């Protein structure tokens with residue numbers, strides 16, 4: 001469920017007409033709904049607690065949407081943050097996420113990032129390899145600290161979904177094998193600079209079927225039990241993110257209540273464990289849209305009709321990168337028979353195509369369209385390719401809206417560069 005709906009023939013975000021935002025801020029522009037963000041967070045938390053998983057740590061995956069106002073909205077609802085870089089730690093802190101709710105994941109952390117995380121006092125550093133364990137142990141000891149760590153395990157299950165976002169197979173770069181995890185955990189508990197508190201997994205993204213998650217979670221439970229049988233203390237089990245968001249035209253994702261019930265079933269009777277989660281997409285995807293204006297309707301005599309927008313692949317990369325499907329809705333739909341369009345951006349490569357052969361209500365130059373389900377991995381993945389300015393971001397709450405990342409100016413863009421002395 002989300003808060004982007006037609007009211008009186010035009011698309012609104014909560015109580016604000018998207019056309020009004022486009023008028024005030026220009027296009028392309030990302031628009032987020034506070035109510036949808038909060039709702040998705042609460043639905044997940046309520047489902048987990050109703051299933052009996054006490055006091056779960058729900059660390060929003062900052063990579064999905066790293067806007068500080070979005071993070072603050074979620075932090076105020078009680079979310080933590082799953083971060084993968086110093087930049088993301090800084091964003092989470094700036095948004096008011098308490099350090100004890102920050103989980104530092106990621107395949108390759110630099111020494112400086114580890115030091116920064118320890119200084120900040122993050123709840124847990126998820127380690128993905130033996131060299132990383134040694135790095136954290138060394139840095140922590142040098143700083144006179146003991147790092148709270150978890151070992152990220154690669155449970156070797158096929159999560160389905162797009163190959164570029166599958167992370168749980170043995171051949172992927174993420175985590176260590178079950179056997180390695182046992183060895184590293186035992187080693188870590190004898191190291192002066194680290195304190196292992198748990199194990200973590202994350203098998204992929206946009207997972208529409210509970211079966212691979214269940215298979216992975218069963219393996220994780222067995223691992224916890226083996227570690228405990230060896231006399232090691234395991235307090236936390238981080239089950240990652242990955243639950244799908246309902247993109248239009250895609251298989252319906254499992255309900256959070258079914259996800260929570262499955263976890264409760266798999267973990268039944270496992271005592272004294274806190275569960276952590278790292279959801280990104282299921283919270284943010286349907287909480288955001290990208291609003292663009294149609295620059296031209298280019299009807300070729302031989303038949304194809306191109307809608308040329310002022311948004312491009314630099315603003316929303318997912319269609320070009322993963323062939324992702326985003327529903328496109330006219331902001332003020334016109335009456336009439338559907339027309340088949342190719343929807344493209346102005347960037348000089350064929351990949352800058354959002355969709356081909358999409359039947360939409362009739363559209364004219366100057367109309368506004370909204371890419372739905374763009375709140376996760378939308379703005380966060382945008383770039384200035386073709387020297388296009390980053391699209392601004394707007395947060396809506398009820399009848400109010402605020403620009404939470406302004407559109408930069410061309411002077412801002414140029415000011416980031418400097419001449420080489422010989423030029």
Ligand code: LLP
Nearest residue numbers: 061105202205206241242278279280281377
């Ligand atoms: N935790 C870890 C360690 C992750 O690597 C990810 C996502 C998440 C949590 C959050 O997963 P989610 O709940 O959002 O599925 N750019 C791609 C998605 C990449 C996901 C990478 N890792 C896309 O636009 O589809």
